[in-house]
Amino acid sequence: MKEKMLVIILALIGGFFPILLNLFKRKSAKNPIPENVGDVYDDETYTKWRSYQAEHSRLDLLSGIASLAVVLVLLFTNAFSAFASLFPDKLVWQVLSVILLDTLVSTVVGLFFDYYSTMVIEQKYGFNKSTIKTFVVDKIRGLIVSLALNLFLGFLIALLHSWLEDYIIILLTVVLFLFSLLMSFLYPVLSRIGNKFTSLEEGELRTNLMNLLTSHGYKVGDIKVMDASRRTTKLNAYFSGFGSTKTIVLYDNLVNAMTPDEICAVFAHELGHGLHKDVMKMQIMNIGNLLLMAVAVWISVREGSLHTAFGFSDVNYGFAYILTGIFISLIQPLTSMIINAYSRKAEYRADKQAVSEGYGEAMIVALKKLARENFAELAPTRISVLLEYSHPPLSDRIAAVERQISNKEG
Numbered sequence: 001m002k003e004k005m006l007v008i009i010l011a012l013i014g015g016f017f018p019i020l021l022n023l024f025k026r027k028s029a030k031n032p033i034p035e036n037v038g039d040v041y042d043d044e045t046y047t048k049w050r051s052y053q054a055e056h057s058r059l060d061l062l063s064g065i066a067s068l069a070v071v072l073v074l075l076f077t078n079a080f081s082a083f084a085s086l087f088p089d090k091l092v093w094q095v096l097s098v099i100l101l102d103t104l105v106s107t108v109v110g111l112f113f114d115y116y117s118t119m120v121i122e123q124k125y126g127f128n129k130s131t132i133k134t135f136v137v138d139k140i141r142g143l144i145v146s147l148a149l150n151l152f153l154g155f156l157i158a159l160l161h162s163w164l165e166d167y168i169i170i171l172l173t174v175v176l177f178l179f180s181l182l183m184s185f186l187y188p189v190l191s192r193i194g195n196k197f198t199s200l201e202e203g204e205l206r207t208n209l210m211n212l213l214t215s216h217g218y219k220v221g222d223i224k225v226m227d228a229s230r231r232t233t234k235l236n237a238y239f240s241g242f243g244s245t246k247t248i249v250l251y252d253n254l255v256n257a258m259t260p261d262e263i264c265a266v267f268a269h270e271l272g273h274g275l276h277k278d279v280m281k282m283q284i285m286n287i288g289n290l291l292l293m294a295v296a297v298w299i300s301v302r303e304g305s306l307h308t309a310f311g312f313s314d315v316n317y318g319f320a321y322i323l324t325g326i327f328i329s330l331i332q333p334l335t336s337m338i339i340n341a342y343s344r345k346a347e348y349r350a351d352k353q354a355v356s357e358g359y360g361e362a363m364i365v366a367l368k369k370l371a372r373e374n375f376a377e378l379a380p381t382r383i384s385v386l387l388e389y390s391h392p393p394l395s396d397r398i399a400a401v402e403r404q405i406s407n408k409e410g
């Protein structure tokens, strides 16, 4: 019983963290807007933005509370072991049943909130590009992907533990790392599914983008425009490819919304990340994070008492996966705080790259446009930035770019 209470308390703390973030976010909405970003939204847009934020944060708060409540009820009533007992007493079925229950319940609980968020709130503010049909297809696809991923990880844990016992920590770190590398390699491939890419037409923009890369010794495979506007209004650009040959991907929204100089500024920023090997450095930090996760897995599969406390006769690897999730919900906020602090530093450095390529002024305009399109928070509370911001607040970024421009001139 002691173990059961301990796990429930940990789940409560882990589940409470997103609720806490939400409360800080609500506080941010009441902060005065810094002077240098006063022109990002006009009054009407700003009022609209505030109510958009308020509606989302209310929904997030409810969804956070609902999913926490559901997890606590499932744990408290020993629902996982009860559900598993309906299936044959084979390892495969035992893992499958627990993960199935968990994935189905969280999808069903999330469904209402996702629907309301996409089809009601996003719709109301003109962001939604999904129809009921694409929403349903996306959700089914999401369910299949998360079920497959959860099962893969659940069985991986089972397999590795039976082979390696305590050495599972080291091997799991390696495997998780390779897996995350694979995912980041697969992302450009996966994002092609359902999207069309066309080569950027010849002209000033293409020439300037090419020049930016070639002046730093890169080769450009191609510059592609992705038809992201079918799904979203958000603006984005990224870099992909191993070695010195790169493919640049620009969202069509970005090409339509910005001047060539502003696109070059955004791109010079991405180049800054590339030159400082930020992706690689983040991957290295990620190893530390994964090591902690592996420790969480190890505790989950090792302590049989954590399983018997919830009605299982022995270690259930599906339930170990659930326990791991609970431990990770405690570890993750701390590690992501460290990684985000580094990321914010990297953002300043990447902005600096845009300044040194001569796109400082364009960068400021581009940052404002990005913020406007993404409805960014202009005056986040310091503690929110510290806890969850991977990018510095707009006002701070613009102030830094202005400093660098005057240093460059002076």
Ligand SMILES: [Zn+2]
Pocket (backbone or CB within 6 Å): 269, 270, 273, 347, 350
């Ligand atoms: Zn960046």
